[in-house]
Amino acid sequence: MPIVSRAIIYICTMRVPFEELKAEFKRILLQFDFAGDKAEICAQTFAENSRDGVYTHGLNRFPSLIECIKEGLVKPDAEPTKEGGVGAIEQWNGNYGPGILNARFCMNRAIKLANENGIGCVALKNTNHWMRGGTYGWQAAEAGYISISFTNTIANLPPWGGLDPRLGNNPLVIAVPRKGGHVVLDMAISQYAYGKLQQYKAQNEPLPLPGGYDKEGNLSTDAAAIIESKRPLPIGFWKGSGLALVLDLLATILSGGNSTAKITAGEKESGASQVFICIKPASNEQTANLIEEIINYTKTSTPENADKPISYPGENMLRVREKSLKEGVWVDEKIWRQVRGL
Numbered sequence: 001m002p003i004v005s006r007a008i009i010y011i012c013t014m015r016v017p018f019e020e021l022k023a024e025f026k027r028i029l030l031q032f033d034f035a036g037d038k039a040e041i042c043a044q045t046f047a048e049n050s051r052d053g054v055y056t057h058g059l060n061r062f063p064s065l066i067e068c069i070k071e072g073l074v075k076p077d078a079e080p081t082k083e084g085g086v087g088a089i090e091q092w093n094g095n096y097g098p099g100i101l102n103a104r105f106c107m108n109r110a111i112k113l114a115n116e117n118g119i120g121c122v123a124l125k126n127t128n129h130w131m132r133g134g135t136y137g138w139q140a141a142e143a144g145y146i147s148i149s150f151t152n153t154i155a156n157l158p159p160w161g162g163l164d165p166r167l168g169n170n171p172l173v174i175a176v177p178r179k180g181g182h183v184v185l186d187m188a189i190s191q192y193a194y195g196k197l198q199q200y201k202a203q204n205e206p207l208p209l210p211g212g213y214d215k216e217g218n219l220s221t222d223a224a225a226i227i228e229s230k231r232p233l234p235i236g237f238w239k240g241s242g243l244a245l246v247l248d249l250l251a252t253i254l255s256g257g258n259s260t261a262k263i264t265a266g267e268k269e270s271g272a273s274q275v276f277i278c279i280k281p282a283s284n285e286q287t288a289n290l291i292e293e294i295i296n297y298t299k300t301s302t303p304e305n306a307d308k309p310i311s312y313p314g315e316n317m318l319r320v321r322e323k324s325l326k327e328g329v330w331v332d333e334k335i336w337r338q339v340r341g342l
Helices: 003-012 018-031 036-051 059-070 099-117 134-142 194-202 223-229 238-255 260-265 285-298 315-327 333-340
Strands: 013-016 081-086 089-093 119-127 146-151 155-157 172-176 183-187 272-279 329-332
Touching: 013 018, 013 333, 018 036, 018 059, 018 329, 018 333, 036 059, 036 099, 036 134, 036 315, 036 329, 059 194, 059 329, 059 333, 089 099, 089 238, 099 119, 099 134, 099 146, 099 272, 119 238, 134 146, 134 172, 134 183, 146 238, 155 260, 194 223, 238 272, 329 333
Parallel strands: 089 119
Antiparallel strands: 013 329, 081 089, 119 272, 146 172, 146 272, 172 183
């Protein structure tokens, strides 16, 4: 990391105890008409996102939630309602309630269906930003279930070969429970999520690898230039573009909700469609051995950098979590002051 970036991080960040961070979120949510139990869950989730190093969907995103509440896009007292279903598949309407609460509810429904049928699928429409998608992968894994979940978003990714954003940067989460640490893949469809681009822009730091195009159409590591051009690079080039499209198709068709096109027409990212799938794995020694075989074999690859051993999805996050709980959660001082002043 460049020396300038280190200086910026030193000046702009500080550590705050986890419980203090959570308490501040809850205090504010209660003032915006959240019931006590709902405020507790949302505050816990925002604090956990920052605790685990996903700052873009923790403290940094909290002011945006408050703005959405003020604008009436997020309804604190809304409850999800069931609209249909057959067998192990259910459809629910989020009624524009808080995305965190709707997503947690639907993942719990998918877990219940999987417990009864071996597999469960819950499709949700008219919901709001779920913040960190990995939250719900961890939720399923902690309960002992494999999960696949995804959401569509406002258009912020051009299709391969196009110049204008027409695809959502639709996050995909896949989680596998494991005794030694759950495997949780939480990925956007762009090389760098927009929150990560904003983070690099704020720190005036170049991206490690090209993350999109500048306004002249050149591949760039300049986060600010990519944000300005609105042309982030999809993962796998045309393959990521195709994946974003089919995730939007599945979320919209299964939920009967809004597509990326409809969400974008509203200009604000609200009314998203999401899918939560759970599978009940065989809980035996063979399953555990198969998981360890795959992870252990992957880790036998010679590291490119001796200081950075090969890791599985979710492993590094556990290290960040442990350090945050011991030393405090990293926060941006400016945003922390903004939130405390709400």
